[in-house]
Amino acid sequence: MNDSKLSALFRFVGIVVLVLLLTAAFAGWRLWSGYTAFADRPLAAADTPRVLDIERGDSFRDVLRRLREAGVADGRDWQWQALAWQMDVARRLKVGEYAIDPGITPRGLLRKLEQGRVIQYRFTIVEGWNFRELRAALAAATALTHTLDGLSDAEVMAALGEPDTHPEGRFLPETYHYTRGTRDVDLLRRARQAMERTLAEVWAGRQEGLPIETPEQALILASLIEKETGAAHERPEIAGVFVRRLRIGMRLQTDPSVIYGMGDSYQGRIGRRGLDTDTPYNTYTRDGLPPTPIAMPGRAALEAAVNPKPGDTLYFVSRGDGTHHFSRTLAEHNHAVARYILGRGNTDNGSNNGNDGNDGNGRQ
Template sequence: MSAALVIGAFWIDYRDYLSSPLPLPDEAPLIFEIKAGSSLKRVVDDLAEQAVIEKPRYILLNARLTGKGTQIHTGEYRLEPGMQVRDFLDMLYQGKVIQYSLTLIEGWNFRQMMTTIHTTPHLEQTTLGFSDKEIMQAIGHSDEHPEGRFMPDTYRFTRGMSDIDILKRAYNAMTTHLAEQWPQRAVGLPYETSYEALIMASIVEKETGVPEERGTIAGVFINRLEKRMRLQTDPTVIYGMGEYYDGNIRRRDLRTDTPYNTYTRGGLPPTPIAMPGREAIHAALHPEQTEYLYFVSRGDGSHKFSRTLQEHNEAVIKFQLKGRKRSFSSYKNNEDDNQ
């Protein structure tokens, strides 16, 4: 057989192989990992030992012909039934690694966020047992309180990424968003810094059961701040109670002073109390212009808003006391109360 025929037969076989399906065991998806420092030859040899790659020399030849043999990416890859060899190569060259996701929810506090991060499969854990300060130090912000500093969102990651990677991305996302939104805030708001707006956004996030009410609730709190009224919002009290909160908030809790008790202290609490989402931040920076000073839960997630203490007391009797008059803080002592 002439050399030309031999070369021609080899080339046909090479092209046919690239179009052939991978012989996956049991016709099921196969997950394999390329670790840092692995060469294409090492990857191909490993898959050949698993009988997935039948002609490894053709894979290496393709890498040389295309010049992409040094472009493989570390991570996990999924081989699906019916996938052709050329699909495998494209996946390898383009770095189409398996991506996992982690969702941080609006309204979670820092502890809830870290519990979720630390129990997320496939994510390397490097901060287990760290204090809050040590975690912030690990991401380069040891002088900051962690609460509210991270953007709630869904974050995708690949095997080999760590909790620090997620924390940095969430921190940077919040920092960037707040920096973009702060200059666009409404005129005349009683905030000196964007951090104070973040604190307000966290309160709005925790008080809002109906998204459409965010702007109104923010407007109520702005009105109270401007009139030097205490915010008197239960979520701040609950946050200040910490591990002592058992699911119920009592009158004595409202009277027990902590840095976060907005019934006993004026102004904003010292830090955010949760992770506010983008909508809550927008509401804090663009509150509804309203005359409302009070609101009370209707029991269905929505609120009844009032302009005067008398209206508010009547709303408390209707929605909280089921129409029965009995003493409560604003009714008995003529004190403002928006719980």
Template sequence: MLRVVKFLVVLIILAAVSAFAGYRYWESRLDAPLAVEEETLYEVPRGAGYNRVMADLADRGVIKDEWAFRLLTRLEPEATPQLRAGEYMLEPGMSGRDLVELLGSDRVVTYPLTIPEGWTFRQMRARLDAAPKLENQTAGLGDDEIMALLEREGRHPEGWFFPDTYRYHKGMSDIDILRQALARMEQVLDEVWETRRDDLPYETPYEALIMASLIERETGAPEERREIAGVFKRRMERGMRLQTDPTVIYGMGERYEGRITRADLRESTPYNTYTIDGLPPTPIAMPGRAALEAAVDPEPGETLYFVSRGDGTHHFSRTLREHNNAVNRYIRNR
């Protein structure tokens, strides 16, 4: 009887040792580095389950012991996350456990998409159409249909999307980016409008947005924005037309080929501020925060005119005579 007990004890010890050794070996397989020698992009397809993904990684040679990853679901189910669809970057030195944790995280590969200040909605749509791995849900849709998708029926899209760099991942759509940019512009416009001066010649945030778009298109020099806003403010207060070339260009649409003529300045369009009084009916571009801030806080002064020096800055004048001299100096002589 004693011999039988001793034998059973030995068997138990051997089984425990074997189980411990097997467990340690299984852990070593999970802790082993992946078979990748450089950063490797891997995509988890939408709807793919854990076992299917592990089998695919084994077929690709990324992992060597598929059984160890399948066993993980039984021995440590809490360590086996629900995989999330998307692209992930596998890196040299990453272990199997790191891999499983990564594929269940939100650390998907993202791509930048930059919308510059002063761009039009048409330019923004073209960039969205060309963005790699961004789903295009607006192809063939008119601007009105897009605004309806964004729950802004009846609103003209121009100016309503904040220029910035946005990040997206595979599986996102152009509507997702548009929704972010729209919400951002509405937020910034509300914030800036709260800081406005009380003597502005325009009464609504939308009119400030229109003014900011004119300022954005007139100059790329940050130090000039408030002075240009001041010129526009004083012209409106005196009943003078704004006479800003970017509105002429916007009204010409696709007919614009790089220059405007005297005939273009005289052409009657809803946007030509040489022929209409006050502001155009909508923004003409997407203004950034600095242009919005200038629109609600114009610089005081007496200047009523400005002309481009040809280097990105402007010469400002108080009188028409001074302005005509500046035009001769900077435009006609050039």
């Protein structure tokens, strides 16, 4: 082969190699630009709520499969794997339930899985609930793992390590956050511990000279206050009435406690028979506090119980609007009963005091 032909061959080979190199470089550039665009482009599926579940033992390949099952079609598997390798997170993804948020990118989603920012559920214990209502709400919380269904109240308390404790009033009303799969008994234990802490704090700041001697009595009194009024500003004044009655040996005569003692026999009215039927919770027939709390008091009711408003009122009657009229004397109180109870018809809703023309704090 002469020099001219050899030179032409080299030129041809050079051109072919150059074309191949350019093609490879272009392909590489396309792959890289596609990868970088994928990593930081919002996921198409993230415009609607999606949930990704990562279970214990899942490999990164399992995570990708679950992503596809959740409706995330963006990117090729190799792109997700390359991104996880680049971020060094493939083996650090946390177990749990994750929301694929609107606008989230693949990079943002992998970081979220690495940090374990799982979906948080909320469970609220409402002020004034009794234990039966609390258990019904727990049973209806589908994200919880249910371990208490079918157990008696005593068995539930035993599961909490307090087999001899009456359950009423032992759980602090507030909102608790939890993740899917949390056991109902563990959530209940948190609420129990929160009540213990709060009661201890409140008791430490109590007024001097109260006619209650223990945190347990404060809890019982707070439950009565909680059930007597839904108006927050009235709680200290309600507490003042009860505390003054306890000091002078006057019966509390509070309807919510009577109703609690009636149990299933209460059908919307206490009536004379209910007032006269003796139970451990009938504060018309028995002196002092009832034997246990009758509901779950919130922190405000607990604070009112140990820091009652000073004054000289001994009676109160519902105005029918959620607030009460407070009186110093029985005569003034009877006048208020005639105005607010008899004047609108003899109603009885169990927390507003008013039975057969008598306020729950009116009979002597």
